[in-house]
């Protein structure tokens with residue numbers, strides 16, 4: 598579906614460019630320089646290039662996506678919009694943007710990274726300027742750590758040299774080797790340049806479950822107190838985050854001096870999802886599959902999910918994570 602749509606889009610785009618490009622040709626003589634310019638123009642539209650056609654920022658799109666596609670995350674949504682918009686609208690940022698997203702599984706951390714990528718890069722996550730690293734998949738062997746370090750540094754340097762507006766997403770940050778995290782620290786800092794390369798336009802996003810349990814506790818306290826979930830503000834979660842994230846000597850992430858050096862610009866908490874959010878995710882999933890939402894199936898699926906804590910059964914154990922495959926079973 599998606600591929601087809603993008604093919605059609607490409608076709609329209611290419612046709613448009615050709616028509617546009619040939620327009621002046623009918624009235625002027627085609628010179629060598631003209632040919633070269635035309636070729637360059639076509640190339641720019643066909644091949645992803647680090648220019649404003651492929652890389653930019655769609656604030657309205659980001660806002661709309663966060664509002665209509667991300668469920669149950671009013672705090673994260675606000676912080677992300679503010680952080681990304683502020684950074685993208687700054688002509689000469691003093692350092693790259695570094696976001697650290699925290700929360701229980703399936704609460705939307707990966708999904709938010711995709712939304713950010715989609716509203717900066719024409720090709721979203723499949724853009725050649727977006728790089729996703731998963732600790733256990735990309736850096737699995739302790740013995741290879743030195744190799745990983747130099748590789749990762751080379752990649753960051755090479756990619757940012759080719760396109761300053763590059764994005765690096767590190768999934769499973771809590772499972773990353775502290776030494777490996779340390780090796781990328783210089784790129785997150787305030788340096789004007791490092792060996793002639795400026796990293797100030799780059800974006801780094803760290804994803805982890807660290808702090809997830811404390812965030813759950815805050816949400817549960819609100820729920821038990823009969824308070825509206827929407828009343829939860831960043832300030833209520835900041836303490837929960839700092840307690841678990843900053844003081845937890847067991848989590849690899851925090852053995853490093855990322856924190857003391859204030860290299861992370863925003864810590865973004867993700868709340869655990871409730872039944873109603875799982876229903877929302879199910880509905881959205883059906884629509885994205887091109888189906889008419891089937892309320893009964895979606896609700897049945899949501900009811901069959903596991904919830905915790907055991908007595909209250911308020912929060913979805915897996916959030917919205919397994920919904921895509923589960924839904925097939927109900928429709």
Ligand SMILES: *[C@@H]1O[C@H](CO)[C@@H](O)[C@H](O)[C@H]1NC(C)=O
Pocket residue numbers: 728729751752753754755756759
């Ligand atoms: C850019 O990063 C990718 C990994 O995402 C790596 O394979 C590639 O070699 C890097 N490019 C450069 C020029 O370093």
